[in-house]
Amino acid sequence: xxxxxxxxxxILSASMQFVTIAKEDLVLLVAEGTExxxxxxxLRAKPFIRFNRDAxxxxxxxxxxxxxxIVVNNTMELEGLEAISSMVAAExxxxxxxxxxxxxxxxxxxxxxxxxxxxxxxxxxxxxxxxSPRAKIIGITEAVFVSAVSTGGIQSQRQIV
Numbered sequence: 001x002x003x004x005x006x007x008x009x010x011i012l013s014a015s016m017q018f019v020t021i022a023k024e025d026l027v028l029l030v031a032e033g034t035e036x037x038x039x040x041x042x043l044r045a046k047p048f049i050r051f052n053r054d055a056x057x058x059x060x061x062x063x064x065x066x067x068x069x070i071v072v073n074n075t076m077e078l079e080g081l082e083a084i085s086s087m088v089a090a091e092x093x094x095x096x097x098x099x100x101x102x103x104x105x106x107x108x109x110x111x112x113x114x115x116x117x118x119x120x121x122x123x124x125x126x127x128x129x130x131x132s133p134r135a136k137i138i139g140i141t142e143a144v145f146v147s148a149v150s151t152g153g154i155q156s157q158r159q160i161v
């Protein structure tokens with residue numbers, strides 16, 4: 001693997017470089033029919049579907065919950081955004097997730113509620129070796145991803161490298 005899109009890690013080896021592609025606010029994810037209330041009240045009252053705490057975003061969520069002194073009723077801990085979204089859509093609980101920087105038409109009956117001005121943000125980026133022999137291709141890939149985020153989706157384009 002020459003490059004990967006990842007959440008910015010807490011620690012990055014000096015031999016690696018990380019280029020930011022997007023920053024995503026974390027939001028409360030609820031089923032469409034969930035009553036209107038504050039995120040704090042919903043988190044205290046509803047079953048909570050947790051992002052894996054070993055993941056960067058999972059640790060961010062845990063830190064934010066602790067900073068707000070919110071104790072949640074954990075029902076499950078899952079790895080991916082799609083799995084969490086499916087469980088929330090099935091009304092099995094609520095979750096805190098990154099607000100996607102790319103449009104996705106999955107048509108699940110979901111809505112998001114902002115966590116407020118101090119909501120944590122996930123930083124996504126392209127990580128690669130600092131001295132990669134594929135630096136030119138990685139740079140072009142980075143530009144395509146940055147463009148995709150700015151337009152909300154990957155555009156059909158053909159570029160000869």
